[in-house]
Amino acid sequence: MSAADEQGLLLQRYGQLREKSIRLEESMVEAYLKAGNITKNSQTGRYESPGENPNLVPLIDQEIDRVHESFSGVADIFTPFVALPDPADFRDAMREIASVAGVINTGQSSKTDDGNLVLGGTGLAGMADVRSLVEDWSGYASQSFQDNFLSPWPTITANQSAMVLALHGAVEAEATIWKNVRANIVDLVEKAQHAVDAAGECSPEQVALNLTVAASIVSVVATPASGAGALALTFVGEALSIASSLPGEKKEIKHSVGSQEIVLGGSLKEIETQVRSAAEALRGEIITAEAAIEAAVNANIAVMTDPANQSRFVSARPLLADKTSSSITHEYNGMGKAY
Amino acid sequence: MGELADRLASMRVSVTMPDQGMSAELLGSSQVTARIQEGLYTRSRDADLEWRLTTLAGLLWVARTREYRRIFADVTGQASAGAARPISPRDIAFAQERDEIVAAGSSADGRVALQTTGMLQWRATVEPGTLRQLDEAEFLAGVGQAAGALIRDHADAVAALKNKHYDGWPD
Numbered sequence: 001m002s003a004a005d006e007q008g009l010l011l012q013r014y015g016q017l018r019e020k021s022i023r024l025e026e027s028m029v030e031a032y033l034k035a036g037n038i039t040k041n042s043q044t045g046r047y048e049s050p051g052e053n054p055n056l057v058p059l060i061d062q063e064i065d066r067v068h069e070s071f072s073g074v075a076d077i078f079t080p081f082v083a084l085p086d087p088a089d090f091r092d093a094m095r096e097i098a099s100v101a102g103v104i105n106t107g108q109s110s111k112t113d114d115g116n117l118v119l120g121g122t123g124l125a126g127m128a129d130v131r132s133l134v135e136d137w138s139g140y141a142s143q144s145f146q147d148n149f150l151s152p153w154p155t156i157t158a159n160q161s162a163m164v165l166a167l168h169g170a171v172e173a174e175a176t177i178w179k180n181v182r183a184n185i186v187d188l189v190e191k192a193q194h195a196v197d198a199a200g201e202c203s204p205e206q207v208a209l210n211l212t213v214a215a216s217i218v219s220v221v222a223t224p225a226s227g228a229g230a231l232a233l234t235f236v237g238e239a240l241s242i243a244s245s246l247p248g249e250k251k252e253i254k255h256s257v258g259s260q261e262i263v264l265g266g267s268l269k270e271i272e273t274q275v276r277s278a279a280e281a282l283r284g285e286i287i288t289a290e291a292a293i294e295a296a297v298n299a300n301i302a303v304m305t306d307p308a309n310q311s312r313f314v315s316a317r318p319l320l321a322d323k324t325s326s327s328i329t330h331e332y333n334g335m336g337k338a339y
Numbered sequence: 340m341g342e343l344a345d346r347l348a349s350m351r352v353s354v355t356m357p358d359q360g361m362s363a364e365l366l367g368s369s370q371v372t373a374r375i376q377e378g379l380y381t382r383s384r385d386a387d388l389e390w391r392l393t394t395l396a397g398l399l400w401v402a403r404t405r406e407y408r409r410i411f412a413d414v415t416g417q418a419s420a421g422a423a424r425p426i427s428p429r430d431i432a433f434a435q436e437r438d439e440i441v442a443a444g445s446s447a448d449g450r451v452a453l454q455t456t457g458m459l460q461w462r463a464t465v466e467p468g469t470l471r472q473l474d475e476a477e478f479l480a481g482v483g484q485a486a487g488a489l490i491r492d493h494a495d496a497v498a499a500l501k502n503k504h505y506d507g508w509p510d
Contacts, residue, residue: 009419197343
């Protein structure tokens with residue numbers, strides 16, 4: 001199945017979450033009553049006991065009400081998960097960031113994917129030609145221009161590119177979280193249904209699923225840029241892609257966890273308890289994953305706003321930029337004259 | 340209920356004895372239909388039918404178990420627990436007692452009776468003189484009644500056992 005088909009199928013399954021959760025609750029009631037020989041008439045929808053004694057009907061009705069009450073709230077376990085953010089909603093932001101990267105990029109490696117970072121911006125790549133153009137220019141201004149502007153330029157743009165990559169990764173990580181939450185909650189309701197359906201069988205069946213939200217993203221400190229002024233930034237992104245998309249030395253893993261296995265099985269009340277615990281665990285995974293993104297973004301903000309790093313992000317403004325037609329030929333602060 | 344329950348409710352399993360003398364079909368959880376080779380009923384004795392029913396019951400339940408595990412794996416993507424040895428103390432205790440459950444069922448007139456221990460050992464009883472008293476259709480109907488009653492009796496015993504070993508199962 002293609003990735004697009006998988007996404008479409010998940011979207012369809014997720015759209016049925018409310019309906020599936022209601023069915024799960026009703027199934028628990030039905031299975032519980034069936035074990036007590038009170039079965040649901042498929043045509044009337046009414047619960048009946050075989051060989052029903054009319055005198056016992058009130059007691060049977062009482063039992064039905066008791067069981068309904070016992071399992072009420074199962075559907076509501078899933079209510080908080082019904083209107084989750086759509087991962088597709090993050091694509092526009094990712095494309096916008098990718099377009100910025102396209103302007104800055106002067107050849108640093110990055111991902112090439114629709115909606116992801118695009119390699120090969122040419123807007124600022126022309127700076128590499130400037131050094132050859134000013135080869136014949138000598139003097140104090142020339143040396144200052146080369147030392148303070150031309151030489152640091154690659155590292156500065158590389159740091160900028162790295163920061164954009166980090167920002168892109170953070171947005172991608174956010175989309176990844178919600179993609180996995182949707183997949184996990186649908187998995188939970190569907191597998192709980194399987195466990196309930198099998199609860200009356202001779203074998204005590206167990207159905208397993210994995211919570212993957214916290215494991216779906218990875219956060220790592222790395223220095224993609226090269227050169228003396230290269231900065232270490234914290235990159236967070238989808239675990240599957242971040243390792244391959246992140247060049248340079250990877251210094252420290254800040255967040256990387258495995259998936260959490262959930263097992264559903266046993267009696268109906270045990271399955272209900274397991275479902276509640278799993279939903280709570282999923283909430284915990286969301287908090288953990290969001291904290292990883294927040295920590296990465298905050299760490300990068302600290303790096304970017306550190307006064308000591310300003311010269312590594314922002315190029316020094318050449319004095320030549322303020323020159324006029326008369327001052328451009330100044331011997332010391334301009335380009336001098338040809339004699 | 341869900342997809343697994345729906346598929347189990349509509350499950351259909353058929354078996355035929357090696358000599359083709361009798362066959363049986365199980366539909367859903369407990370609806371059993373038995374058939375006998377043309378002419379065999381009138382040529383048989385009560386004791387002959389006893390061993391045929393005993394053999395047929397065992398074959399049918401093995402086939403039912405196999406089909407259940409296939410459906411379970413197909414729907415859930417996982418193997419049925421029954422396909423593996425139980426590993427938790429609770430599951431082991433449950434399995435041991437489950438395999439010792441004695442369940443029984445009989446036809447409405449009591450002439451045909453089936454008994455099982457753990458759905459592993461089977462014994463059929465045909466009351467002497469049944470073949471003289473019942474025609475083929477009546478006999479086969481009685482077989483279906485006995486088998487259905489046995490399956491339901493066994494299911495009730497399993498439910499009671501689950502109540503004993505697992506929290507929150509109804510009395």
